[in-house]
Amino acid sequence: MAPVTVSFYVFLFSLLSFHIAANRTRITRGVFIRDNETLVSRDLNFVMGFFGSHNSSSRYVGIWYYKIPGQTVIWVANRDKPINGTGGSLGIGNDGNLVVLDAGKNPVWSTNVSFDSNNSFASLRDDGNLVLSSEQKEVWQSFENPTDTYMPGMKVPVGASTGQGCHYVFTSWKSDTFPSKGNYTMGVDPEGLPQIVVWEGENRRWRSGYWDGRMFQGLSIMGNYLYGFTLNRDGKGGKYFIYNPLKGNDKVRFQIMSDGYETEFRWNEDEKRWNQIQREPLHECDIYNKCGSFAACRSSTSDLPVCTCIRGFKPKHMDQWQNGNWSAGCTRMTPLKAQMNAISGVPNDGFFDHRSLKLPDFARVFSTELCETVCLNNYSCTAYANVNGIGCMVWYGDLIDIQHFQGGGNTLHIRLAHSDLDDGGKKNMIVIIISAVMAGLICLGIFVWLVWRFKGKLKVSPASCCKNSDVLPVFYGSNNRDVSAEFSASADLSLEGSQLSGPEFPLFNFSCISIATNNFSEENKLGQGGFGPVYKGKLPDGEQIAVKRLSRRSGQGLEEFKNEMVLIAKLQHRNLVRLMGCSIQGEEKLLVYEYMPNKSLDCVLFDPVKQTQLDWTRRSEIIEGIARGLLYLHRDSRLRIIHRDLKASNILLDENMNPKISDFGLARIFGGNQNEANTNRVVGTYGYMAPEYAMEGLFSVKSDVYSFGVLLLEILSGRRNTSFRNTDDSSLIGYAWHLWNEHRAMELVDSCIRDSSPKNKALRCIHIGMLCVQDSAAHRPNMSAVVLMLESEATSLPMPMQPLITSMRRCEGREFCMDGLDVSNDLTITMVVGR
Structure with missing residues (x-):
């Protein structure tokens, strides 16, 4: 038995040695990590090793999340020099630098720094930062040599040294599967005031607008740009941006994608997936200088054109402008007094106030309160602005990359000839x-x-x-x-x-x-x-x-x-x-x-900052108020009304956050004992339509009940129904049923109110919502029953039937299928279907 026992312990020791070699926490001199081995952070947040695409023999050394399924790579070493095959290794070279070797022991990548010690070692930290140290002094780190991903904790310097080609520019992958350098870069603008810029080659593709100490001013949708970023001083006269998540344990990353879009992702632990928080450029007007000089771009569904010349200017080439080619921009209608060699009798120039704008690029800042005077005293000055947190901003020459916001933005004072102002x-x-x-x-x-x-x-x-x-x-x-x-x-x-x-x-x-x-x-x-x-x-x-x-x-x-x-x-x-x-x-x-001072429900409910105003009590009051309003329409009013377009944007909130149903343009009146009608003209909003109405043209009070059920689930979860379109659940209804069926329904409740919500009441509301969104209109309760269910906990609730679909019925044999539409949750649509 003794030889067997010795052999057994030898075997266990070999397994333990292999495990230690395969998952190291530090690389020291003489130690190399092979293709099948990894380097891990202390708390197992990140891992470093070799990776490659499934259809290629090229291998790269990279860092990715350890506990998150799939390889979400945040950094790559040898991105432009892949290793052919699995014979590569990673270790400390003879000069103390971290080096990647191919199968022939030839270096394909190195940290390439000079320092006076041979006792160097490399370690991977729990924030994803790979650090090379010598004598307890950091001599190199991956956070200062990023690839395409910005991670919380990274310090990005602000100043002229951050121009293209420096260590702090993030460069996209060539494609989603090939990490070699792509066509797009992202970094802090090296040419002026702090702002984030995405370049395509040497040309600007998008910019965030100027940093005012709280946020980047040029973003139409703030997302986490509003909170999390700070601009700090480094103690040496320099400044740097750093981002810290609102919740310390949130996994967040910013990435310049291979298609040129700057995107923010946040890991959703409940759903086990990355949620896209924001993506820029978001609209066509976010594309850099879409309309050319002295023109403003407007992203809206109004009758106004996308591009319009600002006050006092006209299209430079009218024929091109009328054909939708705005790149040439606009030119001044009347020369300024200074441009007319100060002809006597000509009144002085003045300024026109253009509001709600994304301010033009290439501003200069002056430490003065006499901003208008500074501009008037300079022949080349074309505009100025006073912005809180920045001060006096002045522009010389052409005004480039202006965007007109529907709300927010800044006021730009544009210099015009006196005649343009007077006329x-x-x-x-x-x-x-x-x-x-x-x-x-x-x-x-x-x-x-x-x-x-x-x-x-x-x-x-x-x-x-x-x-x-x-x-x-x-x-x-x-x-x-x-x-x-x-x-x-x-x-x-x-x-x-x-x-x-x-x-x-x-x-x-x-x-x-x-x-x-x-x-x-x-x-x-x-x-x-x-x-x-x-x-x-x-x-x-x-x-x-x-x-x-x-x-x-x-x-x-x-x-x-x-x-x-x-x-x-x-x-x-x-x-x-x-x-x-x-x-x-x-x-x-x-x-x-x-006038409703708090605007519509969607403006508050789906805003990551404002939604905190809606605690459990307020949300339940809104749900009950909407229900009572619908009951009045269906039963208690002089007319029997089917709203047909009930959704979050059609619920207005007064000064006390009381809900008021609005927008009756699509409503229909029922007379006498009429309970159901049909139509060839289906109108409503994607995600809120009852299946029988969307695909068969049948509508009744139960159609509104379905829309109410969707709205109830949105209010409880704080998420739009259509935010699930590209997921396995395909809609909020599918996601809610998935959690309901697995007895995890409380996970549906918005995380910002989940802990403070009474569990029995929250589950009852979800139960009512699931009853309202059942496929069959006959199985849904009417609004009188819904109001009773909401107001009386003594009322027993039937079990809901599993929704076979989550938005529309199958569209076989029909001319139009809603599932193929690429429309937003708030888009009201009209469509004609064959009957």
Whole structure:
């Protein structure tokens, strides 16, 4: 037995020796790691070793996450000199440097630094940093020699030394499988104020905008650029950027992808996958200098063109501009006084304030509060801006890479000739005066006609924003069809007398609304929908309003406008938005609502910062409020209404975060005992449509119940339904059922409220949501049952049936399939399907 026992221990010792060799924590002189061995960090966060693609014999030395499935490589040593075959090794060379050798012991990569010690060693730290040390002094580290990935804790210097070709520029892979240097690089701008820049070759592809001490100013969607990054001093007169996750244990990385997109990823431990947090450039306007010099790019669904010349400028080549080729940009309409050799009698130049902009590239900073004076005193100065956290910014020469944001951004003061400033003001004033006079004459004519028509039977109630001669009372009685048809002229906006009989319906003066919204300015714009833009306004009495303006190019807008006027004027409920009146002038059609200071639910719920305002109590109150509003529409109102477009962006929040259902443009009225209808015109929003409605055109109160169920799950999870499109679950419904079926439903609750949520109530809400999104309309509860379930825990709940699909039914034999659409969660669509 003795020989057997000795052999057994020898075998165990051999296995232990192999394990130690295969997973080292340090490389010292004389020790080499072979292709089948690895170097690991102390707490097993990262691992270093050889890797390669499945269809290639090329091998590389890289670092990746140890505990995360798959090889997410964050750093590569020999990226441009792969080893052919598995005969490579990694170790400390004769000069003390870390070196990668091929099968013939020839070096293909080295740290290549000079130091005075032979006692060097290499170790992999738990933040992913590979460090070469000598006598306890760091002489080289991978964090200072990155490849394509920025990791938390990396210090990226800011200054002229960070130009292209230096150690701190991140270079993309050639492709997703080949780590050799690609066409795109990313780094801190070496030419001026701190900002992140992506280059394609030597040309700029995208920039983040300037750092103001809190965030990068040029981002339309802030993501983690808003929190996490800081600009610090190194004690030697230099500065550096560093990023620390909001949660210390979050696994986050920023990567310049092989296709030129800068992307932020965060590891989702619950779902075991990397979530893409942000990706730049996000829109076509994020592409560097999309519209050329002196032009602003606008990413929106409005009727406005993508590129427009800024005030005082015109297209340099009009024929190219009209054909969609904007690269040549714009040129000044009127020379500046300084350019005219100071001709006597010519007024001084002035400045036009352009708001909500991504500021142009190549700014210079001055430590002065007299920014305007600095600009006027320089012949070449074209614009200036005062930005909190930066100070006085001045631009010389062309203004490049300007973007117009729908909200936020900065104000740019653009230098113009005095005539451009005056002419513009005079033209605007003339337009306002003419509009006011014409509106007054029209109002007076209609008022006289109404008095003659209805004689003494009229009830006078002025629209709240119009006074004296601007008052235009409009009443809908048995003969109102003639009134509205006459008034609307080419708009053909006639309404049946039965639709708006009863109380008077205020008709606002268009010019009054125009003044209230600052002539529908961009800074007053609240959002954009399928109907058209929505603007914030303020009436003369100080009351704030929201104005929905029908887009002139909207093919469906007129019918929806009439529908919304009819419905909301009849509906009164604390959880429905209040319609204050409308305005109709020629082709202009406006709806005037009460203003909701907290905007729509999606603006708060899906914002990583604002969603913390929605604790469990607030979310449950919002869910119950929406449910009560729907119940009123379905059962308790004078009209039986099917909303057909219930979604987060159509839920407005007042100053107390109370929900109010809005946007009744797509709603339908049911009469008598009618329970179901069908249509050839399917309208609604991807991700919220009930299956029977989306693919068969059948809609009922149960269609709204399905949409409510999706919305309930979104409110609980804090995630959009369509954010799951490229996952195995394909939708929030599928993900929720997956967790429900595995008795892990609490994992669906938003992580920021999960610990503070009462478990039994949260699970009950999820249960109700799963009942509402069942495939069969017959199996879904009606809204009266839903309200009872939400308000009374004594009510027992049936078990939901597993959804066979997560968004739409199979589309075999049909002309159109929703699953093929590439649309956003907030996009309202109209489609015609064969029946």
